[in-house]
Amino acid sequence: MSYLLIGNISALICNDCIEPLANARIRVYLPATHAPATPQPNGIFNDMQPLSAREVLMKADRLLAETTLDEKGGFSLSWSEVHLFTETLELDLCLDQLPGKNGNRHPRNYHLSRLVLPWKRNSTGYVGAYAYVIPAALWQNIYSGAGAWLITGVVKPYFSAPGQPHLKVEAYNALSGRLLGIAHTDESGRYFLHFSRDQVGTGRPQAIIPGRKNLGPDVYFKVYRNNHLLWAEDERMGLSRERRDIAPCSNINLIYKSSKVKRASDQIGSWFSEIITLKGARKSKSDKFRLITQYSLL
Template sequence: MSYLLIGNISALICDDCIEPLAQARIRVYLPDTRYPAANPKGIFSDLQPLSAKEVLMKADRLLAEASLDEQGNFTLSWKQEHLFTEPLELDLCLDTLPGKTGIQQPRNFHLCTAVLHWKRSINGYIGAYAYVVPSAIWNTIQGEAGAWVITGTVKQRRETGNDQPPLRVEAFNALSGKKIGTAITNEYGRYTLRFSRKDLYHGTLQPIRQGRRHMGPDVYFRIYNNDKLVLSENESHASSPERQDLPPCSCVNLVYRPSVVKWASGQIQGWINDMKVIAGKSRKKREQLHLSNALF
């Protein structure tokens, strides 16, 4: 007989975007009987940071450990040595943040201490556990690591009825003029762009400005369909309040005009300019002709 625990752990970047904590590690411990846990929130308690010393001190109580896959799923199993009515401690270790941005160091958190719900099977007991890190907590974790993630959707201003192709989204820091990240939209037009504090400036000290809480970038974007530019912003777009001092977890939705319309309007304008030049030359030639006739 054994225990099998399956589940998923993810984090909220914003209200409409969730990301799996791929390659994170989950650990299950027997609780320390010297300190009975009294947590009214049970499995819904928030993450609590753990020091390296605290992790080391509970090593002898470890039952099982597993890594999360790319979707944030995990499977843990251990032999039946204790009653299923006993509470268990669940901890999370982030060796790196998604995208491997920010300061690279293990970060340990206590998930919960609770009696999980088990179902009897032929080979033992099966349980499930899922947790989504709230966006406010995830924002703090990203910020302490010096990491940023920007997500959002890219949509056409006028729907053409055709499937939107993958687009390349480039973000720039208006404070330095430096490109800080690139992402490709998925089939739903969503992009996720990551960068670290070191990506914000060209090896210079970050300018300190009063009221900048997050020490984040002021961003503007450019969007490409293959190599064709379909949206070109500049520093002025980064001056709007929602684009300034971006927090570590941010959502920026973008709208662009279909490239065929942009291309056609540009070409028509070029034809108009050419016609003006030709017309101007014709008038000049006519004036020269009239002057020649007058002299003779």
């Protein structure tokens, strides 16, 4: 008889988007002899807790099985029947590197859960399932600690059309004009663009500016189809509130209005977003410029 555990580990980026934990490792341990007889409160919904290298080493003799997650965050691992199926198990996660292979590389160990898994009996043993989604705030802290960034979003037309697949998206640092990273949209039009502090660097020490808590870049975008430039934002778009000092995990949808945006090849520095200058005798600061912050692409 044996045990087979299948499942998935991912992280929440925004309300409608998750990132699979590709290449992370999941470990299953027998419970410690001094551990409580019952699982932790809230079961699998406990937030991850960091583990020190010493804590990982101290529990090495209790390790039942370990495996690496695939590109979709899925895993499958098995072990011989060496304990009762009613026993509590411990599940831990190791992140040697973030999914985009950016940021500093070193083992980051976390305790996921201590629980009794809902095993099902079959002809060869027991089968169980486990899934965990890392909360967005915790995932952003992990990115921040690694000196890494992720920008994701959907590229689509303005009038409720589906996202545009097979497009290349480039992000630039408005402060230096330096390329931050490149991504391609999937079949649904979503892109995942990763970069690290090395790409943010301007070649000189970064000044600590009040209000810039993320020490992130101010970003603007270019989009290509078949390596031909379609649209390019002016670098001044990086000064808009939504693009300044972006958070380690950010969602920026690029939405185009073909009737309002000029082709990049026709005009250098054409804006991806529509900027409307309001003219009149009376203008408030908030009305001086109205920015459409859903960014556009044909």
